[in-house]
Amino acid sequence: MKHLGLRTRILLFFCLLAIGSLAITLSALWIGFRQLGVPEALSAFVTTGLIAGFGVTGLVAFIWLLFDDNVSKPIESIAASLRVRAHADVSTPIDVTNAKYLGDLAPAASAMGTILENVMRARSEATTKELAEVTAQRDQLVKILSDIPVATFLATADHQIVLYDGQAAALMERVGAARLKTSLFDYFDAPAIISALSQMQDTGTEHMLVTVVSRCGRVYSGTIRTYGPDGGYTLMLEPLEPSAARPLTYDFDLLNSAQSDSLSDTLLRDLVYVVFDTETTGLDPVTDEVVQLGAVRVVNGKIVQGEAFETLVNPEMTIPKRSTDVHRISNEMVTDAPYFSAVCTEFHAFSKESVFVAHNAAFDMAFLHKQTQKTGLRFDHPVLDTVLMSAAIFGGSAVHTLDAICDRLGVCIPQTQRHTAMGDAVATARALVAMIAIFEGRDIQTYGELRNAMNKYRKILTT
Numbered sequence: 001m002k003h004l005g006l007r008t009r010i011l012l013f014f015c016l017l018a019i020g021s022l023a024i025t026l027s028a029l030w031i032g033f034r035q036l037g038v039p040e041a042l043s044a045f046v047t048t049g050l051i052a053g054f055g056v057t058g059l060v061a062f063i064w065l066l067f068d069d070n071v072s073k074p075i076e077s078i079a080a081s082l083r084v085r086a087h088a089d090v091s092t093p094i095d096v097t098n099a100k101y102l103g104d105l106a107p108a109a110s111a112m113g114t115i116l117e118n119v120m121r122a123r124s125e126a127t128t129k130e131l132a133e134v135t136a137q138r139d140q141l142v143k144i145l146s147d148i149p150v151a152t153f154l155a156t157a158d159h160q161i162v163l164y165d166g167q168a169a170a171l172m173e174r175v176g177a178a179r180l181k182t183s184l185f186d187y188f189d190a191p192a193i194i195s196a197l198s199q200m201q202d203t204g205t206e207h208m209l210v211t212v213v214s215r216c217g218r219v220y221s222g223t224i225r226t227y228g229p230d231g232g233y234t235l236m237l238e239p240l241e242p243s244a245a246r247p248l249t250y251d252f253d254l255l256n257s258a259q260s261d262s263l264s265d266t267l268l269r270d271l272v273y274v275v276f277d278t279e280t281t282g283l284d285p286v287t288d289e290v291v292q293l294g295a296v297r298v299v300n301g302k303i304v305q306g307e308a309f310e311t312l313v314n315p316e317m318t319i320p321k322r323s324t325d326v327h328r329i330s331n332e333m334v335t336d337a338p339y340f341s342a343v344c345t346e347f348h349a350f351s352k353e354s355v356f357v358a359h360n361a362a363f364d365m366a367f368l369h370k371q372t373q374k375t376g377l378r379f380d381h382p383v384l385d386t387v388l389m390s391a392a393i394f395g396g397s398a399v400h401t402l403d404a405i406c407d408r409l410g411v412c413i414p415q416t417q418r419h420t421a422m423g424d425a426v427a428t429a430r431a432l433v434a435m436i437a438i439f440e441g442r443d444i445q446t447y448g449e450l451r452n453a454m455n456k457y458r459k460i461l462t463t
Helices: 007-035 040-086 105-146 166-172 190-203 254-258 321-327 340-350 362-370 385-395 402-409 423-439 447-455 458-462
Strands: 151-155 161-164 207-213 217-224 233-238 274-280 289-298 302-312 355-358 383-385
Touching: 007 040, 007 217, 007 302, 040 385, 040 402, 040 423, 151 166, 161 166, 161 233, 161 254, 190 207, 190 217, 207 233, 274 321, 274 423, 289 423, 302 340, 302 423, 340 362, 355 362, 355 423, 362 383, 362 423, 383 385, 383 447, 385 402, 385 423, 385 458, 402 423
Parallel strands: 274 355, 355 383
Antiparallel strands: 151 161, 151 233, 207 217, 217 233, 274 289, 289 302
């Protein structure tokens, strides 16, 4: 019972009330008929019972509908709004216009929302100050690294990439997309690295020269350095361009990231997400085709800047004007674009070992699945739908369009980016990051717990 939502509990209460009222009414009529002792009166008692039964049921249903619209839904909305303001960076006032029958609850919630806003603002100001200091230190570190003509990787003890610089990214992209929290062995052959680490452990040294071979066959020489048995290691490779740009991509929290053998038991923040969106020639995955695909990676609950996938796609058919009016992609723009089969091959590599996230995910996934015969690739990734995630937070009765979700979570979609694959993917990713924090605040910590919460609202996808 405690796992049921407020509206479900109240509905059950009214159902019990209706059943109890019917039982009492029918019992009273039966007793009255028995005491009267006139068999010919049975028809009159049955008619009375039917009228009373339909009347009681109709009255209880009518009262429940009024109660649901004016009490249950407003309470659910206010509770979700308070959750959002407690765990996400949202500062808009709580909408209490639909809570006029809740007495002082709506003003109290509004006051609490204002207090939360002030607390969040103060915390944000302190965070901004600390972030400015960290950014200054990072910029200084980047300047120092810029004078070192090597590609730099930092990996965990189990070879997951935690940091790479611009030259390292260029090296990785000769094999595939550059990605955090991905095995270093996706880009380099493992034997040389494992052998070097083993030798260093046996001899007690912290660094040594190493020669490695990339997955595309290129040979690099450099240095490998360890930081204790469980502290990870750095790999610095040369020769490279001394004057090349060296932006850093990193997340040191990944050094302490927990690993789980079970997807269901994996913490939401420990999952890697690829949030994507497609623009298409129409709304039927069977007859229509993709004209644009955009995606970003979310690692450790944060969007990874620079790790994005965006391309126009040649749909091999004419784009209807009504579709161009929505996404502004014309036939001329996709003439020289790659076919979707080639795009899917690259996207499959980009999204390796991740959870797919999309808004109305079934629609976008249908276009990927349609390519299985052409490419031989299976997009069997776990999938999360932000429609169901939103329903698990704001209730099934709320509006769950992308615009509505972003509005409630304080996510701004620039009008020029709306209905572009990358613009919608970024907005969806920002909504995902906010919702992860809200779920964690509700003690929904793992992928399995989130799936259970979402499954309660799966019926809204078919309505």
